[in-house]
Amino acid sequence: MxxxxxxxxxxxxxxxxxxxxxxxxxxxxLQSDKLNSKRILLVDLNFTPVNDKTWxxxxxxNISFEDLIYHTWYNLEVSALSNSMSEDLNKYKYYCIRxxxxxxxxxxxxxxxxxxxxxxxxxxxxxxxxNQGVIFTEQGNFKAxxxxxxxxxxxxxxxxxxxxxxxQHFLGWEIETKKNFFDPDKAIFxxxxxxxxxxxxxxxxxxxxxxxxxxxxTIFSSEVLTDEQYELELINYLKNKFNLESDxxxxxxxxKGVIPMEDRRYPPMYCDHVYNMGTAGGFTKPTTGYTxxxxxxxxxxxxxxxxxxxxxxSQRASTYRFRIYDMMLLSILxxxxxxxxxxxxxxxxxxxxxxxxxxxxxxxxLGQELKIFSTLxxxxxxxxxxxxxxxxxxxx
Ligand SMILES: Cc1cc2nc3c(=O)[nH]c(=O)nc-3n(C[C@H](O)[C@H](O)[C@H](O)COP(=O)(O)OP(=O)(O)OC[C@H]3O[C@@H](n4cnc5c(N)ncnc54)[C@H](O)[C@@H]3O)c2cc1C
Numbered sequence: 001m002x003x004x005x006x007x008x009x010x011x012x013x014x015x016x017x018x019x020x021x022x023x024x025x026x027x028x029x030l031q032s033d034k035l036n037s038k039r040i041l042l043v044d045l046n047f048t049p050v051n052d053k054t055w056x057x058x059x060x061x062n063i064s065f066e067d068l069i070y071h072t073w074y075n076l077e078v079s080a081l082s083n084s085m086s087e088d089l090n091k092y093k094y095y096c097i098r099x100x101x102x103x104x105x106x107x108x109x110x111x112x113x114x115x116x117x118x119x120x121x122x123x124x125x126x127x128x129x130x131n132q133g134v135i136f137t138e139q140g141n142f143k144a145x146x147x148x149x150x151x152x153x154x155x156x157x158x159x160x161x162x163x164x165x166x167x168q169h170f171l172g173w174e175i176e177t178k179k180n181f182f183d184p185d186k187a188i189f190x191x192x193x194x195x196x197x198x199x200x201x202x203x204x205x206x207x208x209x210x211x212x213x214x215x216x217x218t219i220f221s222s223e224v225l226t227d228e229q230y231e232l233e234l235i236n237y238l239k240n241k242f243n244l245e246s247d248x249x250x251x252x253x254x255x256k257g258v259i260p261m262e263d264r265r266y267p268p269m270y271c272d273h274v275y276n277m278g279t280a281g282g283f284t285k286p287t288t289g290y291t292x293x294x295x296x297x298x299x300x301x302x303x304x305x306x307x308x309x310x311x312x313x314s315q316r317a318s319t320y321r322f323r324i325y326d327m328m329l330l331s332i333l334x335x336x337x338x339x340x341x342x343x344x345x346x347x348x349x350x351x352x353x354x355x356x357x358x359x360x361x362x363x364x365x366l367g368q369e370l371k372i373f374s375t376l377x378x379x380x381x382x383x384x385x386x387x388x389x390x391x392x393x394x395x396x
Pocket of ligand 1: 017121256277290295
């Protein structure tokens with residue numbers, strides 16, 4: 001690891017933001033024989049790894065960071081309209097990686113690399129200057145031919161068309177129980193059978209052992225709640241679902257977050273020479289909030305381009321077809337709680353879980369998608385096509 005004390009403020013690459021996407025890119029660059037001797041500056045407010053996020057995802061091959069998998073589930077359960085549906089997964093498995101393990105692994109590699117400089121600093125802005133990008137930080141300005149940033153919202157974002165702006169917001173507790181309560185092979189993916197008072201609401205339960213699980217209260221709506229509101233629902237759920245009173249468990253960790261659910265197009269570039277990644281780059285799937293797998297794919301695409309000296313790819317995370325599906329569903333989620341829950345119910349009742357995950361991963365083909373849609377109520381989708389027609393006709 002280098003220090004920024006040197007007067008040289010020029011780098012080959014600057015990675016601004018050392019979260020899921022910044023560290024994924026750094027990892028892939030350091031794995032590349034062609035790129036790992038490039039001079040890299042990594043900037044973040046703080047490099048101390050924290051156990052504040054669990055990233056869950058499903059995959060069937062080439063699992064990113066396989067050695068970091070903290071837990072694997074083989075069976076998923078979904079409940080809606082008082083129907084509990086559960087299924088063993090065949091094609092996929094559901095995995096979880098902890099942010100603390102991910103940061104520790106990649107940052108220790110960076111600290112042992114002579115090509116990487118780590119700088120803790122607040123990032124203010126970026127701009128293009130000649131054939132380079134410039135990053136403005138509390139510690140000064142630094143330049144590189146390519147800057148990859150996941151720290152700041154791109155300035156062009158506000159100008160992009162926006163019809164639906166929801167948030168996926170959640171608060172969860174990782175609890176330890178005195179008695180055995182959980183099946184560690186089975187995750188409760190979505191449980192909608194709870195009061196729908198604060199927006200489209202569900203719980204998910206990720207058991208790590210028979211006595212330890214992360215249980216999160218999640219809502220799709222435009223306003224976040226107070227911590228007390230989420231926690232009251234958690235207490236009620238633990239009691240109603242698992243018959244757990246407050247004496248029966250201890251809270252060992254809290255997890256909280258807000259993920260955008262918007263139909264807005266995210267600009268691929270902050271400005272010339274500065275590329276957006278992660279949530280700031282629009283890599284969050286608007287209807288599910290899942291981002292981790294897309295981030296891993298994006299960093300591999302960037303590294304392939306850098307190795308071949310090709311332009312950095314600027315394609316969106318989703319194709320036109322899947323953007324339309326996301327817009328239609330977002331528009332239903334935005335206006336009709338009952339229809340939305342009916343759709344989730346029918347989706348999981350009438351299709352295999354593997355096929356649904358494949359669809360959510362955007363790996364299905366049109367024929368498979370039409371089959372899925374044929375199992376869902378038509379009217380809300382026709383209404384949303386009508387509502388979003390200006391977007392659909394304008395390229396989504
Ligand atoms: C609690 C939580 C759980 C999630 N769980 C899942 C999941 O299970 N599966 C999934 O697919 N997705 C999940 N997501 C969504 C998404 O995968 C994560 O938000 C992911 O961390 C996004 O990666 P990122 O690199 O875009 O942003 P981050 O990981 O947030 O990284 C951004 C980095 O930029 C730094 N930064 C920000 N501002 C500045 C500044 N001004 N100066 C310097 N540095 C700055 C931050 O310190 C941070 O390290 C979750 C999100 C949250 C919040």
